[in-house]
C-alpha cells in the first residue's frame with residue numbers, strides 16, 4: 530500500500546479554484562521585473578517571501594495587486610501560466626479551471642487581449658504537452674463598481690469561445706454579491722457559467738445572495754455556510770459544490786489552525802466540497818500540498834483517509850464545467866488508480 534503522501538501524488542485531480550496571478554512565484558517575479566525594467570519594492574526573493582505574512586484577506590490582496598504590476602506583455606502571461614502548468618503536470622492534475630482578474634491589468638493599461646492570449650496559448654500548449662484539459666473563468670473585482678464590471682463583460686464577449694465563465698473575487702466584506710446582480714444576469718444570458726467567492730470572510734448572507742441573486746453554480750470557499758443550518762440544507766439539496774482552499778484559509782487566518790479546518794465537517798454533512806490551492810505562490814503549496822495538509826483530519830486509518838481523498842478527487846471532477854462523458858472518463862481514471870493501490874503488496 531502507498532503512503533498517504535504517495536497516494537495523493539498519483540491521484541488524478543482537478544483544480545477549480547486557482548487565480549493564475551496567485552501562482553506568480555517570487556523568482557519569476559524578479560525575472561520578469563528585470564525583463565520589463567521594473568524595480569520591485571523588495572531587495573530580494575527572500576525579502577519578498579518574508580512579506581507574505583497576512584492576518585486577513587486584504588493584507589494579501591494588497592501584495593497580490595502589487596505583484597501583478599510586473600506582468601506587462603503577452604509573453605509574461607504565457608510564462609506565468611506555463612510555470613503553473615509545469616508544476617501541476619507533476620502533481621497528477623488532469624483538469625484545471627483557472628481564474629484571471631482582467632481589471633487588475635486593464636486598469637494599468639494592459640489590453641484585455643494581451644492577458645487572455647498569453648494565458649490561453651499556454652493552456653493550449655499544456656493540453657498538448659501534458660494532456661491537462663482546461664477552462665478559463667474571468668473574475669470581476671468586487672471592490673470596483675458595477676459599471677466597470679459591465680465594461681469588463683463587454684470586453685469578454687468577443688472571446689466567448691475561450692472564456693467558459695465569470696466569477697467574483699477580491700475584498701469580500703462590504704462588497705456583497707447583490708452589487709453585481711445585473712452583471713451576472715447579463716453574463717448568464719450570454720451563456721457564461723457563473724461562480725462567486727462567498728463566505729470566505731463574509732457572512733452566510735453573502736452565500737444566500739450568491740445563490741439567490743447571482744444564481745451561482747459553485748460557491749468559492751463557502752466556509753461560513755456551516756454557521757447556518759438552513760443554508761447547509763439548501764447546499765445539500767441543490768448539490769452546490771464548494772471550492773475549498775485549506776492552505777489559503779490558514780494563511781489568511783480564516784481558520785486559526787489547519788486542525789480546525791471545516792473540510793472534514795463539510796464531508797461529514799455530505800456537502801460537495803473539494804480541495805484547491807487558490808493562490809499557491811503566496812500560501813505555501815500547490816494542489817498536492819493542500820491535499821496533504823488536510824489528510825490527517827480525514828480519518829483515523831490510512832484506509833479511511835484514502836476513501837475521503839478519493840471522494841474529494843471525484844468531487845473535483847463532477848463539479849467541473851465539463852461534459853458528462855468527460856466526467857465519467859476522469860472518474861474511471863480515479864477508479865483504476867484506487868485499484869492499483871489496493872493491489873500493491875503491503876510494505877512493512
Ligand code: ADE
Pocket residue numbers: 548551586593698699700726729777807808
Ligand atoms: N483574489 C485572489 N485570491 C483571492 C481570495 N482568496 N479571495 C478573494 N479574492 C482573491
Ligand code: ZN
Pocket residue numbers: 546548698726749807
Ligand atoms: Zn480565490
